[in-house]
Amino acid sequence: MKGTASRLLRMPAVGLIEWKERSREKIKMKRLFIIGPVASMLSVLFLTVSPLPAAAIGDVWEQKAPKPTPTAGAVVGAIGGNIHAIGGNIPNQEGSHTHEVYDTATDTWSMRAPIPTPRSGATAGVINGRLYIVGGVNGPNSNTPALEIYDPNIDDWSSGAPLPGPLRNSMAAGVISGILYVAGGDSGGNPLNLVYAYDPVQNVWTQKASLLLARRTAGFAVLGNRLYVVGGLQVCCASKAEVQVYDPASDIWSFAAPLPSARNQIGVGVIDDKLYAVSGINAVGNDVAPDVWEYDPQADNWTVRASIPTPRAGLNIGTTTTGGKLYVIAGSTANGFSAATEVYVPITDTAPPDNQPPVADAGPDQTVECTAPGGTAVTLDGTGSEDPDGDPLTYLWTNSFGSASGATPTVLLPLGDHEVMLTVTDPSSASDADTLSVQVVDTAPPVISNAAASPSVLWPPNHRMVPVTVSVSASDLCDSSSHCKIISATSSEPDNGIGDGTTGPEIVITGDLTVQLRAERSGGSNGRVYTLEIQCTDESGNSSSQVVTVNVPHGRGN
Incomplete structure (x- = not known):
């Protein structure tokens, strides 16, 4: 590794720190001279730590138990609630076997099986509960292609197929659909644009479409099944702001909105479909920057979040x-190797969102059969109503019946057409209304019972006209009474028949x-039979009929 970024990862701080303060509220300048060996020569690094901007309201940074071994260039990966920190530079040693694990539940660190190949500046990904570590520096000016796989269930390491192509470190990486993608990196101080995909099932590497711009020490994360490569270095000591996005489905790279300011060795992570970029080194004066930015892929823009308490390099x-x-975790600060463990909890919006009004749905129009003179029971259904905010709703139904509440009340409606209104209201008193038409119909005819003629026998057959009255009982589901009448009367014998003795x-x-x-x-004849047809009709025009008979017998005993 060469250049400023490499020196930040490698060198412990020895030298002079100069502090200048303009006021108690604002730090104007901090300067650190670091002198240490790189390869076979002495190097001097000049750092400026920029003033901290105001924190975003509601964002929280938490200080946690420090890493037991201060390191720079350690690679981290999360398996469940444990974060594994592997390798890294330690004082007077470039690349180490160190393997320390942070338990997020207990805020404690512990040791695990050391990685077989000592290294710093490696990259990593987690696939099916195993940590894959590839590449990195394993000695002065010496890179390794080794792929080593840690299984936390047995606390042991195994080897995979080595990374093809030039030996390199400081690569971007991400796991998408069980495949580890590795992009860019540093080979002898030269940034690369190579991209490889590792299939753990086949244990093979496949070359993919190259980065649009060669990069080393870039931040990286996977968001929405795409690999984001953020900032980084293209040539020595010049941080970049471009954000490159890889879609493995199409094997195509594209650009997203650039960082607000150029950075390399910037930490990147994903929370709730947003990308967060943390600290790193900027392009002017090699500042270790405290900035934290949030990227919204839907809006394709960056916004400022709360600054990190301990600005660091090596967070990529x-x-x-x-x-x-x-x-x-860890990294390089203005004071040398860091053991800091800091946790960021973004609050996306401390103000309650604007209330959205509910949407009323009174259900489909209904046609129901009348069941009683006093009204028909009709069940209303407003369960199709909804609130975009998920708030509970109150339901008010109004019509000639008065009012009813609840999502599915049962009301009594008389025969006829009715327009029923539903009004739904949320806790913020926002409301919406919808109507439905309910048609109560009567298609059932009356039921006739107990029809009889009085008298039902005419005697003697004296040729006189005899008044006859019909009594009838009729019931109807919808009407309290039905109208009944004689609609026809016929005789079994013709008028003025032979031997009847009369005319008219x-x-x-x-x-x-x-x-x-x-x-x-x-x-x-054997006698005459008069047939009277009785018809009963309800208020809706439905009718039914029944016949009664009146007899004129041939003889008294017939």
Whole structure:
């Protein structure tokens, strides 16, 4: 590794720190001279730590138990609630076997099986509960292609196929659909644009579409099944702001909105479909920047969030997310190697969102059969109503019946057409209304019972007209009463038949249920039968009929 970024990862701080303060509220300048060996020569690094901007309201940074071994260039990966920190530079040693694990539940660190190949500046990904570590620096000016796989269930390491192509460190990486993608990196101080995909099932690497711009020490994270490569270095000591996005489905790279300011060694993580970029080194004066930015892929823009308490370099491989929190571990500060463990909890919006009004749905129009004169029970259904905010709703139904409450009340509606209004209201008193039409219909005819004529026998057959009254009972589901009348009256013998002895009309309907019948019959017959048809009609026009008979017997005993 060469250049400023490499020196930040490698060198412990020895030298002079100069502090200048303009006021108690604002730090104007902090300067640090670091002198240490790189390869076979002495190097001097000049750092400026920029003033901290005001924190975003509601965002929280939490200090956690420090890493037991201060390191720079350790790579981290989260498996469940444990964060594994692997390798890294330690004082007087470039690349180490160190393997320390942070338990997010207990805020404690512990040791695990050391990685077989010592390294710093490696990259990593977690696939099916195993941590894959690839590449990195394993000695002065010496990179390794080794892929080593840690299984936490047995606390042991195994080897995978080595990374093809030039030996390199400081690569971006991400796991998408069980495949580890590795992009860019540093090979002898030169940034690369190479991209490889590792299939753990086949244990093979496949070359993919190259980065649009060669990068090393870039931040990286996977968001929405896409690999984001954020900032980084293209040439020595010049941080970049471009954000490159890889879609493995199409094997195509594209650009997203650039960082607000150029950075390399910037930490990147994902929380709730947003990308968070933390600290790193900017392009002017090699500042270790405290800035934190949030990227919204829908809006394709960046916004400022709360600054990190301990600005650091080397966070491109020292940042991970688990449990909805962003963990930033170790790295290089203005004072040398860091053991800091800091956790970021973003509050996306401290103000309650604007209330959205509900949407009323009174259900489909209904046609129901009338069941009782006093009203038909109709069940209303407003369960199709909804509130965009998920708030509970109150339901008010109004019509000629008065009012009813609840999502599915049962009301009594009389025969006829009715427009029923539903009004739904949320806790903020926002409301919406909808109507439905309910048609109560009567299609059932009355039921006739106990129909009889009085008298039902005419005697003697003296040829006189006899008044006859029909009594009838009729019931109807919808109407309290039905109208009944004689609609026809017929005789089993013809008028003026042979031997009946008279002339003139023999049947006269005198009222709805009254009739005059002639008391006669043919002398040669067995008797005469008058048939009266009774029809009962309800208020909706539905009718039914029944017949009654009146007899004129041939003889007294017939």
